Amino acid sequence: MKSIQAATYSVHFEENGYIKLSNLMAKKNYSSVFILVDNNTLECCYPRFMQNFTTNAPIEIIQIEAGEIHKNIETCVGVWNVLTELGADRKSLLITLGGGVITDLGGFVASTFKRGIDFVNIPTTLLSIVDASVGGKTGVDLGVLKNQIGLFANPEIVLVDPEYLHTLSAREIRSGTAEIIKYGLTYDITLFNEIKNNTELNIVDLIHRSIEIKNEVVFEDPKESGLRKILNFGHTIGHAVESYFLESLDKESLTHGEAIAIGMICESYISSKLLGFPTDKLSEIKETIINIYGKVEILPEDFESIIDLLKHDKKNIGGNVNFVLLNTIEDFKLDCKVPMDIIIESLKFYNK
Amino acid sequence: MKSIQAATYSVHFEENGYIKLSNLMAKKNYSSVFILVDNNTLECCYPRFMQNFTTNAPIEIIQIEAGEIHKNIETCVGVWNVLTELGADRKSLLITLGGGVITDLGGFVASTFKRGIDFVNIPTTLLSIVDASVGGKTGVDLGVLKNQIGLFANPEIVLVDPEYLHTLSAREIRSGTAEIIKYGLTYDITLFNEIKNNTELNIVDLIHRSIEIKNEVVFEDPKESGLRKILNFGHTIGHAVESYFLESLDKESLTHGEAIAIGMICESYISSKLLGFPTDKLSEIKETIINIYGKVEILPEDFESIIDLLKHDKKNIGGNVNFVLLNTIEDFKLDCKVPMDIIIESLKFYNK
Numbered sequence: 001m002k003s004i005q006a007a008t009y010s011v012h013f014e015e016n017g018y019i020k021l022s023n024l025m026a027k028k029n030y031s032s033v034f035i036l037v038d039n040n041t042l043e044c045c046y047p048r049f050m051q052n053f054t055t056n057a058p059i060e061i062i063q064i065e066a067g068e069i070h071k072n073i074e075t076c077v078g079v080w081n082v083l084t085e086l087g088a089d090r091k092s093l094l095i096t097l098g099g100g101v102i103t104d105l106g107g108f109v110a111s112t113f114k115r116g117i118d119f120v121n122i123p124t125t126l127l128s129i130v131d132a133s134v135g136g137k138t139g140v141d142l143g144v145l146k147n148q149i150g151l152f153a154n155p156e157i158v159l160v161d162p163e164y165l166h167t168l169s170a171r172e173i174r175s176g177t178a179e180i181i182k183y184g185l186t187y188d189i190t191l192f193n194e195i196k197n198n199t200e201l202n203i204v205d206l207i208h209r210s211i212e213i214k215n216e217v218v219f220e221d222p223k224e225s226g227l228r229k230i231l232n233f234g235h236t237i238g239h240a241v242e243s244y245f246l247e248s249l250d251k252e253s254l255t256h257g258e259a260i261a262i263g264m265i266c267e268s269y270i271s272s273k274l275l276g277f278p279t280d281k282l283s284e285i286k287e288t289i290i291n292i293y294g295k296v297e298i299l300p301e302d303f304e305s306i307i308d309l310l311k312h313d314k315k316n317i318g319g320n321v322n323f324v325l326l327n328t329i330e331d332f333k334l335d336c337k338v339p340m341d342i343i344i345e346s347l348k349f350y351n352k
Numbered sequence: 353m354k355s356i357q358a359a360t361y362s363v364h365f366e367e368n369g370y371i372k373l374s375n376l377m378a379k380k381n382y383s384s385v386f387i388l389v390d391n392n393t394l395e396c397c398y399p400r401f402m403q404n405f406t407t408n409a410p411i412e413i414i415q416i417e418a419g420e421i422h423k424n425i426e427t428c429v430g431v432w433n434v435l436t437e438l439g440a441d442r443k444s445l446l447i448t449l450g451g452g453v454i455t456d457l458g459g460f461v462a463s464t465f466k467r468g469i470d471f472v473n474i475p476t477t478l479l480s481i482v483d484a485s486v487g488g489k490t491g492v493d494l495g496v497l498k499n500q501i502g503l504f505a506n507p508e509i510v511l512v513d514p515e516y517l518h519t520l521s522a523r524e525i526r527s528g529t530a531e532i533i534k535y536g537l538t539y540d541i542t543l544f545n546e547i548k549n550n551t552e553l554n555i556v557d558l559i560h561r562s563i564e565i566k567n568e569v570v571f572e573d574p575k576e577s578g579l580r581k582i583l584n585f586g587h588t589i590g591h592a593v594e595s596y597f598l599e600s601l602d603k604e605s606l607t608h609g610e611a612i613a614i615g616m617i618c619e620s621y622i623s624s625k626l627l628g629f630p631t632d633k634l635s636e637i638k639e640t641i642i643n644i645y646g647k648v649e650i651l652p653e654d655f656e657s658i659i660d661l662l663k664h665d666k667k668n669i670g671g672n673v674n675f676v677l678l679n680t681i682e683d684f685k686l687d688c689k690v691p692m693d694i695i696i697e698s699l700k701f702y703n704k
Contacts, residue, residue: 073429080494080501084664112464115491115502139467142432149432150467151503312436 001208006134006215007222008154013208017159018052021120024156025055028118031091032058034083036106038066041098044167045124049097057093060086064105068246068253071101071140073149079109093118093156099125099172100132100256104147107138111153121155124164126176126203127256130183130210133158135218135231144243145312152223160211162204173203174292175257178234180206182264183213185285186230189329196288229324230332236323237346238263240309244302254296261293266346270338271325273345278328286350298351303344310343353560358486358567359574360506365560369511370404373472376508377407380470383443384410386435388458390418393450396519397476401449409445412438416454420598420605423453423492425501431461445470445508451477451524452484452608456499459490463505473507476516478528478555479608482535482562485510487570487583496595497664504575512563514556525555526644527609530586532558534616535565537637538582541681548640581676582684588675589698590615592661596654606648613645618698623677625694630680638702650703655696662695 001013003020012020025033033055037046042063062082064075083092094117096106103121110119123129139150165173177195184192191209195201214231221228242259245251254262268285271277298306310321321343323336353365355372364372377385385407389398394415414434416427435444446469448458455473462471475481491502517525529547536544543561547553566583573580594611597603606614620637623629650658662673673695675688 073425077425077494084494084497084500087663108464112460112491112501112503114500115489115504137467139464142429142436145436148436148466149464151464152467311439 001204004134004208004211004215006154006158007136007219009157011133011158011160011211011215013160014162015052017122017157017161020157021053021159022055024120025057025093028093028156029091030055030057030093030118031089032060032087033093033095034060034062034086034088035095035097036062036064036079036102036109037097038064038099038102040066040167041102041124045097045122045164048161048163049122064102066098066101068101068141068256071105073140073142075105076109076112076140079105080113083109083113088113088117090114090117093120095120095122097122097124098128099123100128103128103132104138104150105140107153107155108140108150111138111151116153118156119153120157120159122159122161122164124161125168126165126173126207127179128176129160129162129165129207130176130214131179133160133211134215136222144247144309146239146243148312160207162207165203171255175255177201177292178257178260178264180210181289182231182233182260183210185264185268185326185329186233186324186332187213187217187330192288192329195292196284226334229322229334233324233326233332234260234264234267236263236310236313236321237266237306237343239313240306241298243309244306248302258293258296261289262296262298262350265289265350266343267323267325269346269349270323270342271327273342274336274338275325275327275333277326281329295351298347303347306347307340307343353556356486356560356563356567358506358510359488359571361509363485363510363512363563363567365512366514367404369474369509369513372509373405373511374407376472377409377445380445380508381443382407382409382445382470383441384412384439385445385447386412386414386438386440387447387449388414388416388431388454388461389449390416390451390454392418392519393454393476397449397474397516400513400515401474416457418450418453420453420493420608423457425492425494427457428461428464428492431457432465435461435465440465440469442466442469445472447472447474449474449476450480451475452480455480455484456490456502457492459505459507460492460502463490463503468505470508471505472509472511474511474513474516476513477520478517478525478559479531480528481512481514481517481559482528482566483531485512485563486567488574496599496661498591498595500664512559514559517555523607527607529553529644530609530612530616532562533641534583534585534612535562537616537620537678537681538585538684539565539569539682544640544681547644548636578686581674581686585676585678585684586612586616586619588615588662588665588673589618589658589695591665592658593650595661596658600654610645610648613641614648614650614702617641617702618695619675619677621698621701622675622690622694623679625697626688626690627677627679627685629678633681647703650699655699658699659692659695
C-alpha cells in the first residue's frame, strides 16, 4: 500500500513501515529507544512489533495505564521521570505504540522532554490510525477538557500496520468508524456510503483514503486557521458530550467515536436549521449512525452541563462557541455562531 | 537604543518597547490579555508596566510564587487552570513580566495552552534580560533537573526596559553579570574586561551587546547542534552545583549566576588541563569572579552528589558528560569528554 507524504514525514503501511523504521534507526543512530505502551498494547501489540523491529540500541518499555482518564499531565510527569531515570538523552527515540491516548500523550512528552526528542507513532486503534496519523497534534487533557494542553509536533515517521486492528473490540472499531463517517460527510461522500451500505467493510482502503483526506486538509491549513476546522465537524458537541459522560459518576463513559457520532447528528440538525442542510440527508445520517451506535440516553437535566462544557471548547474566540456546519454534503461553512436554544434543540432531536 | 532583530521577532528597548507592544495589540486584536507576574514583580514592576500599557482588551493578572523552586509543572497546571477559568482562548495574549522563572515558565505555558497562544516577554531581571531575551527556550524544572521539560517557542516581541533593574538587589544584579562574563570569555573579551576594570558598570550598553551576541549565536544555530553550545560554558558544572544547593536541606540556595560563576572557574580550570588554556588567564578569571561573588564552600563530601547531577545534564549523549571548553579566550571547543577525576580536581581548584 502506497506511503502518504505528510508535512515533514511519511505514513508507511504494513511491512514497508517496518523497513522504513529500520532505515530511520540506521540513519539517526539513536542512543536508546523507549517504547510507550499501555497495559493493552503491551500484551496485544508489543509482541508483534518486536517480531518486526530490530535495533542495536538499548530498548526500554514504558507502560502507562490504558484509558482517556490517564491522558493527563500527571501521566506525563510519570513518563518524563521514567525517561530521566532510564537515562534518556537528546538522541533517544520514543516510539508510541497504542491508541490516541498513547500517540497524543507520547508525542507531547517527547516534544517537551529536554526541549524535544524524536518520536515515531504507531497507532494501533482504528481511531488513532485515521485521526491521529497525520496533523501533528499532540496533547493531554486538563481536568475534563480534552487536549487542552499540547502543541503541534511531527513524528519522524508514522507506521500503520492494520494487523493491530485484530486486537480491537467491535466497540473500538465502531469508535474509529465515526471519524471515517466524518470524512465522508465533509469531504468525500463515498466513504459514508460505503459504511452505510456494507456490513463487511474493506477497512484497509477506508483507512488509506481517510489518511489521504486528512493529509490534504492539514497540508492546506496546518494551524487550523481555516479549512482544517472541517475536521471538527461533530466534535464541538461531541467533545462536550464525551467530557460530560467522562466526569459523570452515574454515566458509563462513551468512546470518542460514540460521542462524535452523537455530535454529528446534532450538528447536522443545526446545519439544517441554520444553513438549510437537506432534511432527507439529515434523516439518512441519523438513521445510519443510530444503526451503528445505538441510542445513548441524554436527559434534559444533562443539557446545562453539556452547554457549560461547550463554552470551554478550544475553538471558541471571545466567548462565542464556534461550529463548523454543513450547507450540504461535502460543503461546509466555518465559524458559525449558534444560539444556545438551537444547540439544546439539537440534543432533543438526537433523543427523539 | 536600537532594536535587535531575532529569528521571528524583535527585542525592543526602553520607551520604544511600549510603542511596539501597542502596535502589536492593535494589529493582532487580542480577545484578552493575561499578565503573568510573581509576588515581587506584581509589587515592583507591574505599576510601571501599567503606566505604559494601554489596551481595550480585558486584562487579568495571574500571580505565581517567586523563586526557582516554583518553576515546575505543578505551577504550570495552576496557570493553565486559571487561564481556563478566566476564559482564555486561542486569541488571548500572555505577557510575562518577571525574571527567568516567569519568562521561561510563561513561554512554556503559553505555547502549550490550547496548542499555543501568543506571548510577549518582558524580562525584568538582569539575568533574564541578557540570557532569556532571545533564543526561544522555554521550560520548567523536573524535580531538581533544570529546564528538563520545555520546548523552543518564540515570543511575539521582547520588551527590555532597564528601569525595572532598579527594583533588583545587588545580589540579583551580580547573578545576571555572570552571563555577561560568559559572553566576554567565549565571544567578546571587552565585556569581561569592562566588568573586571569597573566598579560602576554601564549596564545598558552591556545588556545591548550581550543580547546582540546571544542573537548572533542563536541565529547561527537555533537548535543547539553546534555553536550555540558555547552558551553552556560554565553551565555544565554550574547547573549541577545550582541543583545540588537547591535540593540540599542544609545549604543556602545559590542564584543562577553565583552557580555559573563557580562553573566558569571550574571549566576554565578543566580547559587549562585538557586544552592548554593559558594559566594566567585562568588566574585572572578566578580572581575576577571571586572578587565579585566571594567564595562558596563546596565540601569534599558534596562532590559525589554534584557528579551524579552532572550525569543528567540535557547535553549528555550516550551517558557521556559533554562540556564546551576554551582553547583560549574567545576560542572554544565543543563536545569535550572530561574524565571524572578532572572534574573533581576542578572543584578542588575552585575551593583552594
